[in-house]
Amino acid sequence: MARNLKTVEIKLPFSGFYESLYSGAIDSQEESFVEYRATEEGDDSELNWPEELRIEASDLASILFDVTDYSAAYDKLARAYVDAFSQLAGDGLGISAPEQVKFYDWEAKGYKTRREIVSSLRLTFADMSSPREYxxxxDRIFANIPVSVVRKLWAIVKADSFDTxxxxxxxxxxxxDGFxxxxxxxxxDWGAxxxxxxxxxxxxxxxxxEVERFDWEDSDLAIYYATTESESDYQAWESAVDWARFDEKRNEKRVELMRDWLxxxxxxxxxxxGNNGELSDSxxxxxxxxxxxxDLAGIAYRCPLTPDLFAGN
Structure with missing residues (x-):
């Protein structure tokens, strides 16, 4: 730790994304999207297509899996985790600092900021690393922490005579064994x-x-909710999907279904x-x-009110 730095890097306590509440939140966003597209009415719903051309939910899920960068989604959640941990641990340890807080001014009808003293370790995201295999x-999350806060942590353990x-x-x-x-x-023996x-x-x-009885593992659910508030989990998932590639692969599947039908x-x-110009043209x-x-060129328009003339009814 260089003495002239205002912040240093610290590894945060974190149990990882694998089969966790956090990975579950990403999976939930993905599942909700698939269910909505497959079963609900909407501009881009599968219900707009005839049954023969509807892409099944399982295929939509497979397409999404192929075009989603889950590491990017977890990276965004890691950033939100740092903010959540900073606030809740700051509150648990009794450490606060002045920060710019955003609020809505009803008279001015707009957002403003003001300086307030808030519970915080003043952590900022530094990096995240994930293993190739779990x-x-x-996963490990690293943050930048002010040297002044490190000194406050030192004062806390010192008050316990360094026993903890x-x-x-x-x-x-x-x-x-094994470690x-x-x-x-x-x-x-660690030096200064x-x-x-x-x-x-x-x-x-x-x-x-531990000295201040802030059990971060016991508070894991509170940290999770603070991490995913304001739809942070949706934003993390949505930003990790290659939507252009999603549309491309979905179109490929629709072409496959159309060929099978023909x-x-x-x-x-x-x-x-002939009866569905806009959808069929697309x-x-x-x-x-x-x-x-x-040889589909020149198929005549068919009136939807008289299907018996062309559908064999």
Whole structure:
């Protein structure tokens, strides 16, 4: 930790995204989107298409899976997690700082900011790393923390005569079966506080939380709700989807269904093409090469009020 830096990097306590509430929130947003497109009325609903051309929910889900960068979604949630942890841990540890708070001014009919003293560790997102496989590791979130806050954490553990810090350091940094520690188990051997790295500072943070009886694991649900408030989970998921690629792959599936229909029941398929100009044009004209073999040019418009004239009824 260089002495002239105003902030240093710290690893935050975090249980990871794998099969967690956070990954569940992303999955829920994805499932809601698929259910809405497959079963609800709307401008881009599958219900606008005849049954033969409707893409099933399972296929929509498969397409979404292929075009979604889940690491990008988790990265956005990690940023929100840092803010949530900063606030709740600040409240639990009794650490506050002046911050610019946004509020709505009804007289001015617009948003303004004002400076308030709020509970906060004043953390800012630094980085997130994820393992290639989750067998032996999990996601790690790093934040920047002001040196002044590190000193407050130190004051908290000092007031406990460093007993909690000594125990936590021993628990976290003692080698055992299946784990080789890269640190000495006695924090007194770590050198000056100014030289501690992100793992050692995490140990300091966890010890301070225990001294002040802020159980971050017990508060995990509160941190989760604070992380996902204001639709942060939706924004994280939505921004991680390649929507252009989604439309492209969905169109490919629709073309496949249209070709199958033209082969299995050409009369009904052609009747639909002639009777549904806007939808059929978006499919047939935009994918002309895919349907060249079916000679669909010049199909006459069919009146929807007289289906018996062309559908064999």
């Amino acid at each position: 067998n032996f590791g999990t 810090l000594t125990r936590v350091a021993k628990e976290r940094h003692s080698s055992r 080789i520690s890269g640190y000495r188990s006695d924090w007194r 506080l100014a030289d501690w790295d992100h793992n050692q500072l995490e140990t300091l943070l966890i010890a301070a939380c 082969e299995s029941d050409p009369e009904a398929a052609r009747a639909w093409i 499919l047939i004209l935009n994918n002309a090469d895919e349907f060249a073999e079916f």
